[in-house]
Amino acid sequence: MLALLQQRSGEANLQRTLKATEKAARDGAQIICTQELFATEYFCQSEDHANFDLAETIPGPTTEAFQSLAGKHGVVLVVSIFERRAAGVFHNSAAIIDADGKLLGVYRKMHIPDDPLYYEKFYFTPGDTGFRAWDTAHGRIGTLICWDQWYPEAARLTALAGAEILLYPTAIGWHPAEKAAEGESQHAAWRTIQQSHAIANGCFVAAVNRTGHEAPAGGDGIEFWGRSFAVAPSGEILGEAATDTEETLLVELDLSQVQEARTHWPFLRDRRIDAYDGITRRLLD
Amino acid sequence: MLALLQQRSGEANLQRTLKATEKAARDGAQIICTQELFATEYFCQSEDHANFDLAETIPGPTTEAFQSLAGKHGVVLVVSIFERRAAGVFHNSAAIIDADGKLLGVYRKMHIPDDPLYYEKFYFTPGDTGFRAWDTAHGRIGTLICWDQWYPEAARLTALAGAEILLYPTAIGWHPAEKAAEGESQHAAWRTIQQSHAIANGCFVAAVNRTGHEAPAGGDGIEFWGRSFAVAPSGEILGEAATDTEETLLVELDLSQVQEARTHWPFLRDRRIDAYDGITRRLLD
Numbered sequence: 129m130l131a132l133l134q135q136r137s138g139e140a141n142l143q144r145t146l147k148a149t150e151k152a153a154r155d156g157a158q159i160i161c162t163q164e165l166f167a168t169e170y171f172c173q174s175e176d177h178a179n180f181d182l183a184e185t186i187p188g189p190t191t192e193a194f195q196s197l198a199g200k201h202g203v204v205l206v207v208s209i210f211e212r213r214a215a216g217v218f219h220n221s222a223a224i225i226d227a228d229g230k231l232l233g234v235y236r237k238m239h240i241p242d243d244p245l246y247y248e249k250f251y252f253t254p255g256d257t258g259f260r261a262w263d264t265a266h267g268r269i270g271t272l273i274c275w276d277q278w279y280p281e282a283a284r285l286t287a288l289a290g291a292e293i294l295l296y297p298t299a300i301g302w303h304p305a306e307k308a309a310e311g312e313s314q315h316a317a318w319r320t321i322q323q324s325h326a327i328a329n330g331c332f333v334a335a336v337n338r339t340g341h342e343a344p345a346g347g348d349g350i351e352f353w354g355r356s357f358a359v360a361p362s363g364e365i366l367g368e369a370a371t372d373t374e375e376t377l378l379v380e381l382d383l384s385q386v387q388e389a390r391t392h393w394p395f396l397r398d399r400r401i402d403a404y405d406g407i408t409r410r411l412l413d
Numbered sequence: 414m415l416a417l418l419q420q421r422s423g424e425a426n427l428q429r430t431l432k433a434t435e436k437a438a439r440d441g442a443q444i445i446c447t448q449e450l451f452a453t454e455y456f457c458q459s460e461d462h463a464n465f466d467l468a469e470t471i472p473g474p475t476t477e478a479f480q481s482l483a484g485k486h487g488v489v490l491v492v493s494i495f496e497r498r499a500a501g502v503f504h505n506s507a508a509i510i511d512a513d514g515k516l517l518g519v520y521r522k523m524h525i526p527d528d529p530l531y532y533e534k535f536y537f538t539p540g541d542t543g544f545r546a547w548d549t550a551h552g553r554i555g556t557l558i559c560w561d562q563w564y565p566e567a568a569r570l571t572a573l574a575g576a577e578i579l580l581y582p583t584a585i586g587w588h589p590a591e592k593a594a595e596g597e598s599q600h601a602a603w604r605t606i607q608q609s610h611a612i613a614n615g616c617f618v619a620a621v622n623r624t625g626h627e628a629p630a631g632g633d634g635i636e637f638w639g640r641s642f643a644v645a646p647s648g649e650i651l652g653e654a655a656t657d658t659e660e661t662l663l664v665e666l667d668l669s670q671v672q673e674a675r676t677h678w679p680f681l682r683d684r685r686i687d688a689y690d691g692i693t694r695r696l697l698d
Contacts, residue, residue, distance in 0.1 A: 239683045258688050278680045280565030280613050281689045289697040317612045317678075318647040324609030328565050329604045363602040393602075395563045398524045399695070403543050404566045407692045410684070412574040 130293070130332075130375040131157035134356040134369045136340035146193055152376050153201035158266040161206040163338045163356075164274050165220070165254040166298040168210070170338070170352070174345035175250040183212035186234050187234045191223045199229025204264040206271050208297040211236070213253075216272035220252040220273055222297055229411075235238075235260060237273040238282060245303065245350055247276070259285035267292055267383055274298045277318070277335065281407060283325035291387045294325060300353035315353055327363040331383055331388035334358040339372055361389030415578070417662040419612040419641040419654045421625035422454045431478055437661050438486035443512075443551040448506070448623045448641075449559050449582040451654075453495070455623070455637070459630035460535040468497035471519050476508045484514025489549040491556050493582040496521070498538075505537040505558055507582055512550035519671035520545060522558040523567060530588065530635055533560070544570035552577055552668055559583045562603070562620065566692060568610035577671045579610060583622040586637035599639055604650075612648040613673035617666055619643040624657055646674030 131146060131152035145166050152160050165171075167190065171179045184190060186209055194207045204227050211221040211234070220237040236255030240248045259282055261270040270291030276282045277296050286294055300318060302311045318335075326333040336356045343349025357368040358379040367379040390396055406412050416437035417591055418430060429677065430451050437445050450456075456464045469475060471494055479492045489512050496506035496519070505522035521540030525533050544567055546555040555576030561567045562581050585603060587596045603620075611618040621641045628634025641652040643664040652664040675681055691697050 151670070238685050238688060241683065243679070254685070259691070275683065278613060278678070279684065280503050280609070281684070281692060284565065285689070285691050285697065288691060288694065309433055313647050313649055316579055320605055320608050320648050323605050323614050324565070324613075327606050328563060328609075361507065362598050363605050393563070394528070396528065396696075398560070399564065399566070400523050401695055404524060404570070404693050406544070406570050406573060407566060408686050408689050409573065411681075412570065 131160040132336040132356040164299040241275040261289040261291035287329035294334040296335040301350040326359040416445040417621040417641040449584040526560040546574040546576035572614035578617040581620040586635040611644040
């Protein structure tokens with residue numbers, strides 16, 4: 129069983145997330161995933177050098193706290209962390225922790241957005257991990273992060289590396305001024321593109337998004353749209369959280385559906401790998 | 414305006430399709446696309462050497478008939494043809510004809526399926542055209558064919574080549590015995606993956622599917638599910654035909670939405686072309 133920890137940023141985020149993790153484990157979850165940068169508000173709404181002080185190393189106090197929980201409860205954890213790798217080299221990362229508490233590896237967000245109130249290019253050096261998968265006690269999983277979810281290449285490469293579940297810690301929401309006109313379409317696109325990764329690759333996909341309104345830099349802020357969800361290899365939504373409430377979404381995954389989907393829709397069989405060279409070009413102009 | 418010619422196979426398919434093309438042109442269509450292999454029943458339900466006699470060359474009588482119509486009405490046409498390229502080399506192709514009647518080029522289906530009642534690998538040599546786009550009088554368009562629609566790589570490469578509209582002549586339907594249990598999920602996956610190509614690439618996508626039940630080889634046959642549709646770069650469905658009726662779907666496209674979508678969702682800006690090499694590998698194992 130998979131648990132997605134959809135939370136509202138507030139006081140003591142780390143402690144509350146540890147507590148939610150422990151509860152999910154007690155409720156039977158085997159793989160538990162946090163939302164993106166859960167430890168703090170979504171600070172990328174402004175470009176402020178003081179925010180670099182929020183970062184920490186991997187391993188570090190956060191990974192240690194979660195490693196301890198993982199070992200205690202025998203659960204696999206994917207933990208989003210603002211990583212300080214070196215002076216001036218910071219990443220938007222996810223730590224992958226196995227059910228025995230071992231830190232299996234780190235994924236560093238490869239695609240970095242820069243849009244109004246999502247000034248991530250200021251903070252995060254683009255990842256150099258590439259797209260990976262890890263064998264865990266509860267399945268072979270891959271992690272990508274938020275903006276990565278718009279890139280079919282990222283999902284494909286993670287699936288080709290063997291991931292049967294793609295997990296996306298996320299922080300996405302509406303600009304309040306756009307919500308009435310564009311909100312529904314924006315949310316639908318976000319869900320659709322991730323359903324498509326499940327379909328194209330015959331694997332499970334899950335996104336863990338934050339909820340609540342945050343305006344740490346003043347102004348209108350961002351209304352995070354929650355709606356954490358998980359998708360089967362068929363593209364069917366297995367479970368979906370609400371828009372505006374904290375919620376741990378528990379979803380049962382039957383990993384045998386990967387083989388079922390990939391033989392009934394044998395897309396991986398027929399890929400034209402002789403003809404995909406252009407994917408590594410910016411444009412074919 | 415775009416016209417998608419969703420038809421039921423029967424008597425005089427070529428003549429009926431020419432007539433539908435002419436009517437769509439009179440109704441204001443500027444780009445008109447046929448369904449896959451519209452000239453005949455979907456003969457790939459069995460492996461029968463006699464069916465190779467259904468193929469014709471490009472140029473040939475079908476392209477000539479459509480070229481004449483294109484020039485007469487000033488419309489761009491995408492015409493699906495079972496192509497005889499040489500003895501023993503047959504393709505599932507689409508001819509792209511400009512509004513002055515000129516044959517601009519041919520796309521040969523790159524991804525060839527082989528599933529129960531879709532025995533295409535017996536008939537069609539995999540295409541060697543790669544993924545292309547053509548400047549026409551009414552926009553820069555790309556064509557892909559049916560099974561291609563499950564491959565994000567195909568959509569991406571066609572978009573990188575500059576296509577603002579991706580057209581997919583299609584022949585997809587239900588196995589009657591599966592329809593009750595799987596039909597809705599199968600159709601939803603088909604629509605979702607194509608919406609995702611529009612979203613990921615910030616372009617228009619349209620699929621033209623046949624309708625009606627066909628069992629040329631006996632047995633249960635295939636119930637083609639119609640539902641031809643067009644999608645905006647936002648992922649929103651602009652128009653959708655019915656499941657079981659012939660219909661020319663007319664859809665107004667505002668090509669300025671491509672620029673709008675690609676600057677508001679600037680995915681093409683942030684592609685990690687330094688990290689996509691693995692796409693040309695079968696698996697990363």
